[in-house]
Amino acid sequence: xxxxxxxxxxxxxxxxxxxxxxxxxxxxxxxxxxxxxxxxxxxxxxxxxxxxxxxxxxxxxxxxxxxxxxxxxxxxxxxxxxxxxxxxxxxxxxxxxxxxxxxxxxxxxxxxxxxxxxxxxxxxxxxxxxxxxxxxxxxxxxxxxxxxxxxxxxxxxxxxxxxxxxxxxxxxxxxxxxxxxxxxxxxxxxxxxxxxxxxxxxxxxxxxxxxxxxxxxxxxxxxxxxxxxxxxxxxxxxxxxxxxxxxxxxxxxxxxxxxxxxxxxxxxxxxxxxxxxxxxxxxxxxxxxxxxxxxxxxxxxxxxxxxxxxxxxxxxxxxxxxxxxxxxxxxxxxxxxxxxxxxxxxxxxxxxxxxxxxxxxxxxxxxxxxxxxxx
Amino acid sequence: xxxxxxxxxxxxxxxxxxxxxxxxxxxxxxxxxxxxxxxxxxxxxxxxxxxxxxxxxxxxxxxxxxxxxxxxxxxxxxxxxxxxxxxxxxxxxxxxxxxxxxxxxxxxxxxxxxxxxxxxxxxxxxxxxxxxxxxxxxxxxxxxxxxxxxxxxxxxxxxxxxxxxxxxxxxxxxxxxxxxxxxxxxxxxxxxxxxxxxxxxxxxxxxxxxxxxxxxxxxxxxxxxxxxxxxxxxxxxxxxxxxxxxxxxxxxxxxxxxxxxxxxxxxxxxxxxxxxxxxxxxxxxxxxxxxxxxxxxxxxxxxxxxxxxxxxxxxxxxxxxxxxxxxxxxxxxxxxxxxxxxxxxxxxxxxxxxxxxxxxxxxxxxxxxxxxxxxxxxxxxxxxxx
Numbered sequence: 001x002x003x004x005x006x007x008x009x010x011x012x013x014x015x016x017x018x019x020x021x022x023x024x025x026x027x028x029x030x031x032x033x034x035x036x037x038x039x040x041x042x043x044x045x046x047x048x049x050x051x052x053x054x055x056x057x058x059x060x061x062x063x064x065x066x067x068x069x070x071x072x073x074x075x076x077x078x079x080x081x082x083x084x085x086x087x088x089x090x091x092x093x094x095x096x097x098x099x100x101x102x103x104x105x106x107x108x109x110x111x112x113x114x115x116x117x118x119x120x121x122x123x124x125x126x127x128x129x130x131x132x133x134x135x136x137x138x139x140x141x142x143x144x145x146x147x148x149x150x151x152x153x154x155x156x157x158x159x160x161x162x163x164x165x166x167x168x169x170x171x172x173x174x175x176x177x178x179x180x181x182x183x184x185x186x187x188x189x190x191x192x193x194x195x196x197x198x199x200x201x202x203x204x205x206x207x208x209x210x211x212x213x214x215x216x217x218x219x220x221x222x223x224x225x226x227x228x229x230x231x232x233x234x235x236x237x238x239x240x241x242x243x244x245x246x247x248x249x250x251x252x253x254x255x256x257x258x259x260x261x262x263x264x265x266x267x268x269x270x271x272x273x274x275x276x277x278x279x280x281x282x283x284x285x286x287x288x289x290x291x292x293x294x295x296x297x298x299x300x301x302x303x304x305x306x307x308x309x310x311x312x313x314x315x316x317x318x319x320x321x322x323x324x325x326x327x328x329x330x331x332x333x334x335x336x337x338x339x340x341x342x343x344x345x346x347x348x349x350x351x352x353x354x355x356x357x358x359x360x361x362x363x364x365x366x367x368x369x370x371x372x373x374x375x
Numbered sequence: 376x377x378x379x380x381x382x383x384x385x386x387x388x389x390x391x392x393x394x395x396x397x398x399x400x401x402x403x404x405x406x407x408x409x410x411x412x413x414x415x416x417x418x419x420x421x422x423x424x425x426x427x428x429x430x431x432x433x434x435x436x437x438x439x440x441x442x443x444x445x446x447x448x449x450x451x452x453x454x455x456x457x458x459x460x461x462x463x464x465x466x467x468x469x470x471x472x473x474x475x476x477x478x479x480x481x482x483x484x485x486x487x488x489x490x491x492x493x494x495x496x497x498x499x500x501x502x503x504x505x506x507x508x509x510x511x512x513x514x515x516x517x518x519x520x521x522x523x524x525x526x527x528x529x530x531x532x533x534x535x536x537x538x539x540x541x542x543x544x545x546x547x548x549x550x551x552x553x554x555x556x557x558x559x560x561x562x563x564x565x566x567x568x569x570x571x572x573x574x575x576x577x578x579x580x581x582x583x584x585x586x587x588x589x590x591x592x593x594x595x596x597x598x599x600x601x602x603x604x605x606x607x608x609x610x611x612x613x614x615x616x617x618x619x620x621x622x623x624x625x626x627x628x629x630x631x632x633x634x635x636x637x638x639x640x641x642x643x644x645x646x647x648x649x650x651x652x653x654x655x656x657x658x659x660x661x662x663x664x665x666x667x668x669x670x671x672x673x674x675x676x677x678x679x680x681x682x683x684x685x686x687x688x689x690x691x692x693x694x695x696x697x698x699x700x701x702x703x704x705x706x707x708x709x710x711x712x713x714x715x716x717x718x719x720x721x722x723x724x725x726x727x728x729x730x731x732x733x734x735x736x737x738x739x740x741x742x743x744x745x746x747x748x749x750x751x752x753x754x755x756x757x758x759x760x761x
Contacts, residue, residue, distance in 0.1 A: 038460070038461075038464055041461055041463060042463075043461065043463040043464040043466070043467040044408050044463045044466060044467050046467070047408075047411065047467060051583075089656070090648065093656050093659050093660070094598060094648070094654055094655075094656070094659065095597075095654060096402075096594055096597060096598070097405045097407075099405050099406065099407040099408045099463075100402050100405070100407040100590060100593075100594050100597075102407070102408055103407035103408050103410065103411055103586060103589075103590040104407075104590050104591055104594055104644060106411060106586065107411070107583055107584070107586040107587035107590060107591065107637060108587055108591060108637055108638075108640060108641035108644065109641075110583050110587075110637070111583060111584060111587050111633065111634050111636070111637020111638060111640070111641065112634065112637060112638045112641055113634075114583070114631050114633060114634035114637070115625075115628070115630050115631055115634030115635050115637070115638050116630075116634075117631075117634075118630040118631035118634055119628055119629075119630040122629050122630065136478070210415065210471070210474060211471050211474065211475060213467050213471055214467065214468065214471030214472065214475075216467075217464055217467040217468055218468060218471075221459075221460050221464050221468055224459075224460065225459060257482045257483055258479060258482055258483070259478065259479075259482060261475075261478075262474075262475035262476075262478040262479050262482075263475070263479070265471050265472060265475040266472065266475050266476070266479070269468065269471075269472040269475075272468060276454075276457070276459055282459055284457060284459075
């Protein structure tokens with residue numbers, strides 16, 4: 001099956017439609033909430049929580065014995081939340097730093113989850129096959145009810161986001177100010193963190209424990225490069241996330257032996273690389289171009305200033321001088337000289353140059369302006 | 376105990392020691408999550424190495440995979456240097472991408488290679504004794520024992536040789552640079568050791584357990600001591616203890632050894648987190664409560680000093696005025712009485728001479744706001760803690 005065939009099938013084929021919708025919704029909701037995680041400098045929280053959810057899945061299975069994905073997700077949610085609050089406790093109450101706390105919770109919970117999974121596998125009533133799909137995720141196991149669940153959760157997320165938009169925003173950028181305004185920062189904090197945990201847990205079945213953190217981060221990191229406005233960033237991140245989901249599913253469906261999760265992550269990473277390089281304001285490419293333009297500008301000014309120093313010593317400012325004397329000066333190139341002529345600062349006459357009235361004026365104000373701009 | 380059991384415990388203990396040493400420095404340098412990133416992103420290195428060597432235990436594979444680990448660190452730093460995203464986001468972007476590449480490479484060649492992702496991430500210590508190193512026909516022990524043993528030897532050698540440099544560059548980068556050690560060199564050296572250890576250990580215990588063994592013992596030790604040598608020692612002891620008791624837990628439950636070791640590490644950390652003498656949760660909360668009472672006492676004494684009228688100094692009035700609850704007000708009153716700061720006469724509270732002097736000094740302290748001063752004051756006045 002190639003990509004074209006995929007797009008013709010996506011509206012008619014049940015499985016493809018479900019998976020595509022599922023990954024698109026998942027990408028949108030993780031992108032949305034991921035924006036907050038990235039801006040709150042909690043990027044790696046996603047990684048920690050997705051690992052911390054594993055023992056919850058195992059315990060939920062041990063208690064209910066059912067493989068119903070909703071029950072397992074509730075288990076994952078509970079253990080993810082416990083992990084999150086323990087991380088917070090470690091950072092607040094001890095001198096261990098947040099990276100240590102994240103790494104601890106991540107590895108310890110995951111290890112405990114592995115212990116439980118292997119323990120379950122040895123049980124006699126073990127119809128546990130399929131529990132390990134949460135490790136790496138299997139988008140193919142998505143059914144319509146899963147997609148409905150995702151859609152409902154996304155709807156709730158969107159509603160809560162819009163309802164508490166002001167609070168979330170102020171907490172994000174100025175926590176102390178939010179506190180002085182009388183907002184209950186603690187509960188807003190808990191609310192947003194809980195939603196991040198919820199989004200992560202939703203994605204476990206599709207992309208798995210290991211790759212979930214990228215789903216949360218990549219769309220948000222890409223969106224961050226295009227805008228400085230929170231609302232635009234959240235919106236863009238949702239779009240990037242959804243497109244990574246759709247393209248990832250399309251590519252993995254059109255090839256043999258490609259699991260969906262890693263492909264989605266790669267697509268999202270491509271979005272990030274593209275944004276890093278080509279975004280107009282922050283992107284590396286345009287930054288380099290601006291850098292070169294600035295340097296040229298500086299050289300131009302240097303040449304002009306040098307000319308000014310020479311012209312100053314003469315009574316007639318337009319007294320011609322040989323181009324040769326500019327040669328041992330760094331800022332000078334043929335191009336800059338031409339540019340000066342274009343700007344009407346200098347006139348050329350054979351091998352001689354002379355400063356115009358306008359050029360003299362500009363040059364004499366060159367450093368004054370600098371001083372004014374600095375203030 | 377049969378010989379396979381002893382060998383497993385020996386391997387687990389060696390892995391624990393080999394991880395604890397770089398782990399301590401990672402925790403101190405606030406780079407713990409780098410170990411998680413490395414443990415995931417070595418996957419493509421392992422896969423490529425496996426394509427070339429067809430042997431999971433070959434030294435070439437270990438070097439290639441370790442190189443991927445170092446590349447991860449370099450990539451993270453490069454991305455961070457552009458200033459487009461923060462360090463943690465950079466880590467979070469790099470390792471899943473590399474890991475995905477590894478997973479896809481395995482999936483595309485699933486028929487040709489005998490390697491699966493579970494094995495890399497989770498490892499299986501129980502099989503380690505079966506893969507034996509045979510030199511000229513003589514069985515000299517399990518391969519992983521030799522690999523991790525030589526990595527450990529190298530780590531210990533480097534640790535002893537560069538202990539001073541490591542210590543200085545960990546705690547004071549500026550000083551290290553001005554003394555002429557290159558912090559960058561030490562940084563990448565440490566990263567290389569961490570990568571090599573991760574790769575050497577993943578086959579036996581899995582990538583996730585490597586992270587646990589690096590961070591958890593060091594973090595537990597850090598809650599108990601602030602001396603680098605003691606911290607290293609404690610981390611090693613915790614690591615080995617968890618390795619051996621984890622093995623027996625797994626034996627008893629008939630479950631994954633790596634999972635059991637991590638669980639023991641988790642329990643150990645939980646106990647230390649709660650009960651560590653001065654930095655544990657309970658100690659911290661007790662101290663916070665004590666400090667709250669001390670601050671209340673100070674507020675109370677200041678109030679008394681500021682008011683000479685009897686109405687303001689009536690016992691019942693204090694509750695209303697400073698808005699304390701009854702219990703708290705009583706605690707503070709008792710504390711002040713015990714310290715001879717106040718006398719109560721017909722329900723009217725007044726400062727004693729000692730209380731007056733103390734309060735004057737306290738005002739000085741509040742104005743100058745130097746931390747050290749108030750600690751001396753407590754000693755000077757033989758202040759009973761709340």
